[in-house]
Amino acid sequence: MVSTVLDVSRLRKDFPILERTVRGDRPLVYLDSAATSQKPFAVLDAERAYYETSNAAVHRGAHQLAEEATDAYESARAAIAGFVGAHAEDIVFTKNATESLNLAAYAFSNATAKAAQGGVVDPRLVLTPESSVVVTEMEHHANLIPWQELCAKTGAQLRWIGLTEDGRLDMDQLSVIDETTAVVSIVHQSNILGTINPVRSIMDRARDVGALGVVDACQSIPHMRVNVDDLGADLVTWSGHKMLGPTGIGLLWGRSEVLDRLPPFLTGGSMIESVTMEGSTFAPPPQRFEAGVPMVAQAVGLEAAVRYLESVGIESIEQHEHELTAYALTTLSHMPGVRIIGPESSVDRGSAISFVVDGLHPHDVGQVLDDRGVAVRVGHHCAWPTCRRYGVPATTRLSTYLYNDTDDIDAAAAGIRAAQEFFGVA
Amino acid sequence: MSDNVEALYQEIILDHYKHPRGAGLLDNAAGESFQVNPTCGDEVTVGVRLDENDHLHVGYEGQGCSISQASASVMTELLEDATLDRVADAERAFHELMHSKGAGEPNEDALGDGIAFAGVSKYPARIKCALLPWVALQDARLKAGIEIDQSTTPDA
Ligand SMILES: Cc1ncc(COP(=O)(O)O)c(C=O)c1O
Numbered sequence: 001m002v003s004t005v006l007d008v009s010r011l012r013k014d015f016p017i018l019e020r021t022v023r024g025d026r027p028l029v030y031l032d033s034a035a036t037s038q039k040p041f042a043v044l045d046a047e048r049a050y051y052e053t054s055n056a057a058v059h060r061g062a063h064q065l066a067e068e069a070t071d072a073y074e075s076a077r078a079a080i081a082g083f084v085g086a087h088a089e090d091i092v093f094t095k096n097a098t099e100s101l102n103l104a105a106y107a108f109s110n111a112t113a114k115a116a117q118g119g120v121v122d123p124r125l126v127l128t129p130e131s132s133v134v135v136t137e138m139e140h141h142a143n144l145i146p147w148q149e150l151c152a153k154t155g156a157q158l159r160w161i162g163l164t165e166d167g168r169l170d171m172d173q174l175s176v177i178d179e180t181t182a183v184v185s186i187v188h189q190s191n192i193l194g195t196i197n198p199v200r201s202i203m204d205r206a207r208d209v210g211a212l213g214v215v216d217a218c219q220s221i222p223h224m225r226v227n228v229d230d231l232g233a234d235l236v237t238w239s240g241h242k243m244l245g246p247t248g249i250g251l252l253w254g255r256s257e258v259l260d261r262l263p264p265f266l267t268g269g270s271m272i273e274s275v276t277m278e279g280s281t282f283a284p285p286p287q288r289f290e291a292g293v294p295m296v297a298q299a300v301g302l303e304a305a306v307r308y309l310e311s312v313g314i315e316s317i318e319q320h321e322h323e324l325t326a327y328a329l330t331t332l333s334h335m336p337g338v339r340i341i342g343p344e345s346s347v348d349r350g351s352a353i354s355f356v357v358d359g360l361h362p363h364d365v366g367q368v369l370d371d372r373g374v375a376v377r378v379g380h381h382c383a384w385p386t387c388r389r390y391g392v393p394a395t396t397r398l399s400t401y402l403y404n405d406t407d408d409i410d411a412a413a414a415g416i417r418a419a420q421e422f423f424g425v426a
Numbered sequence: 427m428s429d430n431v432e433a434l435y436q437e438i439i440l441d442h443y444k445h446p447r448g449a450g451l452l453d454n455a456a457g458e459s460f461q462v463n464p465t466c467g468d469e470v471t472v473g474v475r476l477d478e479n480d481h482l483h484v485g486y487e488g489q490g491c492s493i494s495q496a497s498a499s500v501m502t503e504l505l506e507d508a509t510l511d512r513v514a515d516a517e518r519a520f521h522e523l524m525h526s527k528g529a530g531e532p533n534e535d536a537l538g539d540g541i542a543f544a545g546v547s548k549y550p551a552r553i554k555c556a557l558l559p560w561v562a563l564q565d566a567r568l569k570a571g572i573e574i575d576q577s578t579t580p581d582a
Pocket residue numbers: 034035096097098099140142143187189190191216218219239250382
């Protein structure tokens with residue numbers, strides 16, 4: 001079946017890795033874009049061109065290369081801001097979403113520690129044993145463990161919104177967000193269940209009780225049009241490598257009024273205003289959060305990725321993946337012995353689909369798929385509590401992007417059947 | 427299925443996976459160890475004790491993929507009622523086999539059905555699965571104070 005919105009076979013030519021074979025002579029069927037996406041020539045070329053012509057340390061030095069490098073870096077910031085409807089000065093470059101989320105969590109613990117020493121900090125960032133922090137039961141470990149650690153350091157209570165049988169947030173549990181809540185941090189689109197959460201109403205509730213709101217948009221921004229301001233959050237985090245960009249670059253968007261009040265996370269060069277032996281003052285955002293020589297080539301690559309996504313059309317990508325997800329859900333749900341973990345309908349759902357096969361461990365399913373050239377992810381997908389919630393030790397997950405089509409889903413389905421036959425559970 | 431995968435999933439492995447031998451924990455273990463493979467959630471608990479003749483007794487319980495569970499079954503069958511010399515030989519031979527990158531000549535005397543795991547060593551992600559019960563065994567043994575000849579202890 002041919003996509004109704006994208007010319008997938010033409011797009012695939014932009015991704016050199018999709019030409020290769022694996023495990024001998026098997027063409028690669030890449031269904032692991034939720035872990036990381038593949039990169040088009042445009043991104044590889046942009047990084048290479050930057051190193052060939054303009055490489056220098058940004059925001060330092062008076063020479064022409066330093067100027068060009070700084071321009072390239074700031075131009076990338078502006079392009080990425082434009083992609084998510086933000087102002088460039090509200091975008092912070094980090095290493096990845098994990099670092100962005102740690103930056104957010106450490107803002108609270110650093111402010112709390114400073115307040116205990118009599119320092120002047122924003123009171124919204126100060127936690128006590130009476131405070132609470134709210135997440136959901138479908139968080140990636142990157143949006144769970146930093147908050148667990150924050151609670152361990154401050155005595156605050158960690159609470160979570162539980163899940164329904166069909167893989168959605170149990171909105172009846174929204175009352176865990178109350179007057180004690182200092183921060184609510186939730187995933188926009190689950191990397192394990194695929195669920196797209198109603199973040200706006202949860203962020204509104206956070207605001208109503210005076211809590212700050214954080215959204216982990218790692219799996220949404222690469223696949224759909226997201227205007228960060230519309231999410232109703234104070235901070236939004238995501239990674240470049242899941243949206244066709246290079247590894248080693250992540251993003252944090254902050255509402256300027258909030259970003260301005262956050263203490264720094266990593267400290268050192270490039271993030272200061274003035275330094276004496278006794279102490280220092282810090283630069284305004286975003287520089288305050290970008291200590292050290294930053295990842296310029298990756299920023300340049302990410303700008304190329306954003307331009308590529310815009311040239312294809314992020315709305316078209318969203319529609320294409322929506323159709324593909326519906327096709328995959330129908331295919332899998334008609335397979336005997338296959339059970340989807342997560343929403344079975346494509347409504348409010350992204351393209352990451354987890355499933356289990358009766359009588360087969362995900363590792364063995366993944367092995368047989370790999371033998372046929374089909375790359376999927378197996379395991380707990382850094383969402384171990386979510387697996388526990390559904391009583392499975394692990395799942396097999398397929399996830400798509402603009403370069404996948406129904407043939408790829410068919411290849412996965414054929415592989416699952418082959419695994420069932422091989423292990424005698426068909 | 428490719429030759430490599432056929433070699434990975436030897437009949438013996440599939441047979442131990444479907445019909446595990448010696449499953450169940452000892453009620454009088456002198457040492458017990460619970461190990462998980464954090465990348466995929468495989469779990470195994472191994473318990474050991476020595477009898478009055480200095481023979482090892484092994485019990486286990488677990489859940490996980492075919493490789494980890496078959497490995498636990500093969501190991502238990504091999505080492506139940508074994509002398510400590512035999513345990514030492516088997517531990518060393520199994521670790522060597524797992525680090526052989528598919529080029530090892532498995533030592534059948536030491537490993538019995540364990541030689542079927544030779545194909546696993548070509549798949550780095552699965553080596554951990556196969557080693558899981560052996561790591562648990564080593565840890566349970568140390569907790570029970572059961573020492574084997576250190577000169578033969580595998581280093582990894
Ligand atoms: C929902 C979600 N949050 C956070 C992360 C962490 O992203 P990274 O590993 O790029 O820091 C991921 C990616 O694995 C994810 O899928």
